[in-house]
Amino acid sequence: MSPLDGTSIRSRRSGGIRLDLKLIADMVDPSSRVLDIGCGDGALLDYLVHEKNVDGRGIELSMDGVHTCVSHGLSVIQGDAETDLKDYPSGAFDYVILSQTLQAMRAPRTVLNELVRIGRRAIVSFPNFGYWRIRMALLWMGRMPVTERLGYEWFETPNIHFCTIKDFTSLCDTLDISIDRSVILGRDNRPTRLASADGVANFFGEQGVFMLRRNGMGD
């Protein structure tokens, strides 16, 4: 289950996956090796396996999610990314995907390092806490924001490490991780032309999708 919503995002084999997942899928080369961390019910993985012919694997924490994935023939293990990633050899995958899960990690910094170790590339997407609606909710209502995409009250949210786009790019700098590509999504998951380094992106972007690699790990 995605930490962002409680509903199923499945629409198998129709090609009709959520727009932000499609955007990630478009970044993945066909026939590559992919690890999807926090793969939920497998919507993205299923799309990648069947539409892009990737050798796809997944890790998912919830029993229901894993059960759904494996019952649909996907290679998914029940596990916790924060304890299990260390098992994988370096460079085992072409892409390691962490979609909308970074903010639910106990140690996002460690996880980021593991992503760029295991994968030649990492694709990370997360909700931007600097998004103007969130800022407004805090500024005017004085309450932790509960939006359509972040539908949890503060006391029950699995999202324990929110960050802004600016926070994220700054951490990547610190960890010597370079950003090969980025796409800033505005309202309704619509891609914008904003650059991630742009302060405007940090204000108008509802989420960001980043393709990362360890510095000095070029092709």
Add this chain to the structure above:
Amino acid sequence: MTASIPLNQPPATAEVEGFVSGRSNQRVTLGVDQPMRLDCGVELSGFTVAYGTYGTLNADKSNAVMVCHALTGDHFVSDYHPVSGKPGWWSMLVGPGRPIDTDRYFVICSNVIGGCMGSIGPAESNPATGRPYGLDFPVITIADMVRAQKLLIDHLGIEKLFCVVGGSMGGMQVLQWAVSYPESVFAALPIATAARHSAQNIAFHEVGRQAIMADPDWCNGDYLNQEKRPHRGLAVARMAAHITYLSEAALHRKFGRNLQNRQTVTYGFDADFQVESYLRHQGITFVDRFDANSYLYITRAMDYFDLAAEHGGVLANAFRHEGGPTPVRFCLTSFSSDWLFPTTESRAVVHALNAVAANVSFVEVATDKGHDAFLLEEPHFHQVVRGFMDGCAEHRGLTNRRAALV
């Protein structure tokens, strides 16, 4: 148990829909041209293996599924058992339209060597003496069981199994298959199992063996020649083992502290409690279908099982193949209340497979039924098996005969 097994015949009264029969009790003599060398150094030649097949082998022989049975199982996977008259031990999972679909796959299951349902074992006749082997039978290992199965598929002309599947000791064989013959296995489904037998499990087995050996009718293993049977010892071994197959929650749900056909305790040592009566029944019915020496040999084979030990103590090394990960696709399943082969054991295998970036799925099924869950109606577990098999069939290019017919 003697060498003669009645030919398999369904009870005349009950014709259960969907059962396949006819080829579930076959015999083959293996190791004729070349003897099979066991781990203990002994060579077996011209030995019998009993096996059953279900479904049809396709033209390119790519749809064969090897089912590996557990400690007290046999090759009657999906057919009436000739001794008990009950449906096969995995008829819920194996059969037409079932998760291991015999309309689609050619299912093979053989009685393990050391067993007592027709394959060579301590109850069979020793050609050197013309009398049952007893303790002269060599100690066998899980790898030896798998060697014999490999000879069987060679005999059947099958180069590569589509899938090897089994639970408990069957799961150990599945792991051994993938490690010994990675080129001959496309997919592996080890269920409720471990890459090594734990100290606790060895301890339980030792209790069972001691119960058998403490029975005077065991006669130092020579009971078949002395017209005796160590039924009491074997029954106690079964009773103790049976507890480990269940869970506290399942026992409580089934029996609680309920009394057996009485209103109050009797202040004696009859089976006052239902759970006692149940265990006694388990013990008594078991001795009718199982050989005590076989029980010693097979439990020993499980005790010796340790995949990592053969690979420098590093389990991941067992799954390396030609400088890369094993080509076998894995799906491991464990059951949340199984304390005999707990989830941690399956997870250790998953971690080792991850360490070589092998293709692996892993599901822990939530249930209170304990280790036995792999033999019982567990819809989630069955869905996982079906999903994994279907997914692998797609990758293997196996057409869905059922879909093709529609």
